Amino acid sequence: MTSIKINYLRLTSIFTLAFLLQCSDNSAKESERQNAVQINEETEEMMNEQLDTITLGAGCFWCVEAIFDQLEGVDKVESGYTGGSINNPTYNEICTGKTGHTEVCQLTYNRAIISLSEILEVFFQIHDPTTLNRQGADVGTQYRSAIFYHAEEQKLTAEKIIMKLNNAGVWPNPIATEVTQFETFFIAEDNHQTYYENNMNQPYCRAVIQPKLDKFKKVFKEKLKN
Secondary structure (H helix, E strand, C coil): CCCHHHHHHHHHHHHHHHHHHHHHHHHHHHHHHHHHHHHHHHHHHHHHHHHEEEEEEEEHHHHHHHCCCCCCCCEEEEEEEEECCCCCCHHHHCCCCCCCCCCEEEEEEECCCCHHHHHHHHHHHHHCCCCEEEEECCCCCHHEEEEEEECCHHHHHHHHHHHHHHCCCCCCCCCCCEEECCCEEECCCCHHHHHEEEECCHHHHHHHHHHHHHHHHCCCCCHHHC
């Protein structure tokens, strides 16, 4: 056998071995990738199983959104309308007080991080739940205090907390917060989403929202997002 043939066979063996090793490496990498995808999917599924939704009315939704957006465990806050008689209401329509809608914030929260009881603890401290259809200078049924529950368990939790607060005499007047089964949420116009964040220097934000937010951060500093 000539030296050329011998070298050719050696090169062929080397390339064949390299190819097999590459295939083995690619197979291992693909297996790792598939395992990582599966783990991510399982983690996402587990996280989704821990997410709950509650819809809250506590006066102007600009204030409510600004506060709950700071709370650890609250994944998403959307401002909108619920509890009324027409579909897809506009802000101008609900401000007439004739549609029956409430300005609300719909919260998606991780119950592994924060419980509904903790959320309602914040809810009852950031507004006056004893005034009917009014929060400060904001007057009308659209500003009423309300908890729109998405599950029977949420209803029971809300009613239990309200009873405890009334029995403890936290406020001189009884709580007027309505506890109503959730039906339909209509998301508010884009300019009402993250309103405080986008309009910090606006007079209403500086005079009304900022003081509420400052007080909230002092009282609930252990529950704030990092």
